[in-house]
Amino acid sequence: MDQADHPQNPGRRAVLRASAASGMLFAVGPAPAQGAAGPSSASNATPAAVPLRPLTLRINGAEHAVQLDVRTTLLDALRNQLGLTGTKKGCDHGQCGACTVLVNGRRINACLTLAVMHDGDAITTIEGxxxxxxxxxxxxxxxxxxxxxxxxxxxxxxxxxxxxxxxxxxxxxxxxxxxxxxxxxxxxxxxxxxxxxxxxxxxxxxxxxxxxxxxxxxxxxx
CATH class of the missing domain: 1.10.150.120 ([2Fe-2S]-binding domain)
Structure with a gap:
């Protein structure tokens, strides 16, 4: 045995051999378990339908009955569902203020709040x-x-x-x-x-x- 490869003093060649062996282990990876679902079964899964929630949005003095995905922001509800495009989508992260509206007289960023949180609130946009x-x-x-x-x-x-x-x-x-x-x-x-x-x-x-x-x-x- 080379003195450089002594167990108490591993040399460069020993380190390279150990690295190569561990690399092969991770490249091969563990064998799949018997009976595990393959990629085809995952791709055939049917996604669950997103439930819609009915709510009433009071906007500029008028009531609008809508059904929305609970994840819909107030900004997207105003623009996409109700056609009130005066409220602008800028950064969509609450940093620019382009989407500011009034809710019960208080100014808020419409992109940072969910529409379902304002069922029955008095909302005023630029159109109102x-x-x-x-x-x-x-x-x-x-x-x-x-x-x-x-x-x-x-x-x-x-x-x-x-x-x-x-x-x-x-x-x-x-x-x-x-x-x-x-x-x-x-x-x-x-x-x-x-x-x-x-x-x-x-x-x-x-x-x-x-x-x-x-x-x-x-x-x-x-």
């Missing part, structure tokens, strides 16, 4: 903000300030701004508030930018968006 031909004050302000470019994020921006102004009126502080214990807050640019930080504009129309929200807030109608 105007009163007939009369635009919501925030919609008018966005047009007057040219607060959009491509417009894809605009429905979410406006719905989020509606919810945000309601939070200000309710006395909710933000990270930009100087006194979080106060019940009234001056809606300056820093407050608006912080409170609207969950809504992204890839065209970077932020200065005009902030100006539009300030206009609507100063008018006291939004």
């Amino acid at each position: 903000l105007a009163d007939g031909d009369t635009l919501h004050p925030l919609q008018s302000a966005f047009i007057a300030r040219d607060a959009f470019q491509c417009g894809y994020c605009t429905p979410g921006q406006i719905c989020s701004a509606v919810g945000m102004l309601a939070e200000v009126r309710a006395g909710w502080p933000s990270h930009a508030s100087r006194d979080v214990a106060a019940r009234a807050f001056a809606l300056d640019e820093a407050e608006i930018r912080e409170r609207m930080s969950g809504n992204l504009c890839r065209c970077a129309a932020y200065p005009n968006i902030v100006a539009a929200i300030r206009d609507a807030a100063d008018g006291g109608q939004a």
Whole structure:
């Protein structure tokens, strides 16, 4: 026996032989058990039908009776089942805010919630903000300030701004508030930018968006 291959001092050749042997073992793998189901039986299995759940969605003052897969997000229900495509699908991960809607007056990301969780809730989308031909004050302000470019994020921006102004009126502080214990807050640019930080504009129309929200807030109608 070579001194380099002594059991107490394995050399390079011994290590290579052991590695080759173990590699062959894993390559061959264990023999299949007798009676085990083969690939053909698995491919012939019939998938179970996904049960649909009936629910009523109250959207923009109208009730919609639908039957949905319980895994359907509110965003997909609005767009695919009800044709309310004003609510946009952006990142689909709750990071851009393009899908923002109002549920019982609170702004939420429709892509992060399941439709079945909102059976009977009051849901408002961008289509429900105007009163007939009369635009919501925030919609008018966005047009007057040219607060959009491509417009894809605009429905979410406006719905989020509606919810945000309601939070200000309710006395909710933000990270930009100087006194979080106060019940009234001056809606300056820093407050608006912080409170609207969950809504992204890839065209970077932020200065005009902030100006539009300030206009609507100063008018006291939004």
